[in-house]
Amino acid sequence: MTTRIDARFAELKRQGRSAFVTFVMAGDPDAKTALEVIKALPKAGADIIELGMPFTDPMADGPSIQAAGLRALKGGMTLKKTLELVRDFRKDDDSTPIVLMGYYNPIYIYGVDAFLADAKAAGVDGLIIVDLPPEEDTELCIPAMKAGLNFIRLATPTTDDKRLPAVLANTSGFVYYVAVTGITGAAAADSKVVGAAVGRIKQHTKLPVCVGFGIRTPEAARAIAENADGSVVGTALVDALKGSLDAEGRATARTVTAVADLASALAQGVRGAKQAAE
Amino acid sequence: MNPNLPNSFRSGPDERGHFGIFGGRFVAETLMPLILDLEKAYAEAKADPSFQAEMNGYLKDYVGRPSPLYFAERLTAHLGGAKIYLKREELNHTGSHKVNNVLGQIMVARRMGKKRIIAETGAGQHGVATATLCARFGLECVVYMGAVDVERQQPNVIRMEMLGAKVVPVQSGARTLKDAMNDALRDWVTNVHNTFYCIGTVAGPHPYPMMVRDFQSVIGNETRQQMQEAEGRLPDSLVACIGGGSNAMGLFHPFLDDPSVEIFGVEAAGHGLTQLHAASLAGGRPGVLHGNRTYLLMDADGQIEEAHSISAGLDYPGIGPEHAWLHESGRVKYLSATDEEALAAFQLLSRLEGIIPALESAHAIAKLSELAPQRPKDHLMVVNLSGRGDKDVPQVGDILKGRKK
Incomplete structure (x- = not known):
């Protein structure tokens, strides 16, 4: 099975560069604006789009992404509408991979089988579910693999060599290395330490390793890109979006460009990186 | 009779922390290694007669x-x-009853060498019990409490502070117990290396529901x-x-x-x-x-x-x-x-x-x-x-x- 994610990493390998992965929240601050934002991201240089599924209780997220989720929920976002957003995006873009990222409860309530069928049909390529460690693989990971979706696992600084094989066993698409112990938007990652960690993970897998948490600037993105197969930026983009909203939290004429401009600068940072040593 | 009824209602949970379909370990990967360590440390403590003897001593003379x-x-x-x-x-x-559980968990935390204790609290009873035992054993204590609860349970906030704990008013969500638990989890995921999360009730990832039940x-x-x-x-x-x-x-x-x-x-x-x-x-x-x-x-x-x-x-x-x-x-x-x-x-x-x-x-x-x-x-x-x-x-x-x- 080759997914859009596999195809994208194969293409980047031919181009000899690292991936720029963007995270935005579905429905932030409303569904229509969010569609325009995600349509603008590939043009700004995003190679992969992570789309947050809003949840009331995001226990691994910092204040920025918590607030983004609450703005989306206030704007009437649901999991069903998140899948509609992906379907609308796919009308014009059949190659940029979309990874849904969030928490398990809304999927569990939607119904795992129905969700996987609807997500696949909408054009979703992968899932990152923060509160499903390998110990709970039977819940969603195994069914997702059977449905043809990549299940992308988080590896963290606390995932030691003994545990890594279990974490990687059912992972596909890429491995998401969480560069710091903490919540999204927290401390910056030291690129040297991250490089060593990526090297450690690569001893256990042939999958691409993308790094996220704590990357906010083009310089930081470049430093990470030199040591990994991709850099993920989320909180900085979400903050840029928030900064463009009016006093009532509604989108303005600047909202889409605010996100796209930052994405563009970050993409240039990533593209300026020397190719990571194989 | 329901044919699915177990022979005993006291045998749960299974080794993966399940009571029927309930329970489990739905946590971020960052926490998972620590939760497995805790499970092991608690199993060892439970099998150690000196742990039980020490706990019984404190239950009698300190808790009353x-x-x-x-x-x-x-x-x-x-x-x-x-x-x-x-x-x-x-x-x-x-x-309150909260102290029974906190005593047990603090003793496990000490066995694990953890010096920093965090807790969530609603009414403040669990927070007060945690602050008390942290004072008794010389441990750093941070208590997350919804801002609404900080207002309506002032006497307990004052007690916790008097005992040397830091009370963090939580401003997210409805600013009550659920939100306090979210912020405690966020602290834990950030400070996982030195921090023990003392959960106040029979909930959370395995082994907490079992461990808290045993202590209570x-x-x-x-x-x-x-x-x-x-x-x-x-x-x-x-x-x-x-x-x-x-x-x-x-x-x-x-x-x-x-x-x-x-x-x-x-x-x-x-x-x-x-x-x-x-x-x-x-x-x-x-x-x-x-x-x-x-x-x-x-x-x-x-x-x-x-x-x-x-x-x-x-x-x-x-x-x-x-x-x-x-x-x-x-x-x-x-x-x-x-x-x-x-x-x-x-x-x-x-x-x-x-x-x-x-x-x-x-x-x-x-x-x-x-x-x-x-x-x-x-x-x-x-x-x-x-x-x-x-x-x-x-x-x-x-x-x-x-x-x-």
Whole structure:
């Protein structure tokens, strides 16, 4: 099975560069604006789009992404509408991979089988579910693999060599290395330490390793890109979006460009990186 | 008989932390290695006689156990039915059952070499117990408490600070217990290397629901022995209030395999079950939050709804997974009491027995007016008086004063 994610990493390998992965929240601050934002991201240089599924209780997220989720929920976002957003995006873009990222409860309530069928049909390529460690693989990971979706696992600084094989066993698409112990938007990652960690993970897998948490600037993105197969930026983009909203939290004429401009600068940072040593 | 009923109701959870479909370990990868370490450390402690001996020493001389089983003569006469006994957990050091669990967890944390303790708290009883034992053992203590609860439970906030703990008012969400738990989890995921999360109830990822239950089972084990001494037999029924459900689980668990004992849990019905409430079993359905699968209050999209109860300690949209399982298996009957019923019971017990109960415990007292009169005078009913009401006196005083005007 080759997914859009596999195809994208194969293409980047031919181009000899690292991936720029963007995270935005579905429905932030409303569904229509969010569609325009995600349509603008590939043009700004995003190679992969992570789309947050809003949840009331995001226990691994910092204040920025918590607030983004609450703005989306206030704007009437649901999991069903998140899948509609992906379907609308796919009308014009059949190659940029979309990874849904969030928490398990809304999927569990939607119904795992129905969700996987609807997500696949909408054009979703992968899932990152923060509160499903390998110990709970039977819940969603195994069914997702059977449905043809990549299940992308988080590896963290606390995932030691003994545990890594279990974490990687059912992972596909890429491995998401969480560069710091903490919540999204927290401390910056030291690129040297991250490089060593990526090297450690690569001893256990042939999958691409993308790094996220704590990357906010083009310089930081470049430093990470030199040591990994991709850099993920989320909180900085979400903050840029928030900064463009009016006093009532509604989108303005600047909202889409605010996100796209930052994405563009970050993409240039990533593209300026020397190719990571194989 | 339901053919799926187990041979024993006391054998759970399985090795993956499941009670039927409930429980589990739904946490971020960052926490998973630590949770596995904790499971191992707790299993070792449990098998170590010196751990139990040390804990028993502190339970006796520091906590003041055993807590009395007291025959509530005037309450019994007033209700005119079952003979009512109160299990006096409110007489423990720190004023509630919470200390039983905190003592156990702090001793496990010490075995694991953790120097920093974090906790979430609703009414502040768990926070006070944690701050107390951190003071006793010289550990750093940070307590997360919803900003709304900081307001309505001021006496406990002052107590925690006096004991040297840092109280962090949580501003996210509804600013109550659920949000305090979210922020405690965020702290834990950030400071995982040196921090032990002391969860206050029988919820969260495995092994917490089992571990907290084990530490609280001292309540039921003592009750069994004390009732034997007082009446020469087992009680006929047990009643306890439930938020997450730790005081209830502690009383119930030792009796789950005694079929003659009827067991009643009382959830908080807030303004009523058709309005804002905190009764997850009566008004919720199974979902996944805070590390476990259990009954939760949520909307059609799986978004968690805000609970409401007059009592900060019951103001939580979930319940411990073992309770969810006992509910579905039918072994325990779950009832609910409204804010108004709890307020009336708070006053009733104060006037009849000279005991001011916590608003949480008042929910259990409230159901006695339905349960006790229907039962014969030789029916032995035990109610867990899980906490004392000093912390609620300002809040209840304001409510009653407002009504007189």
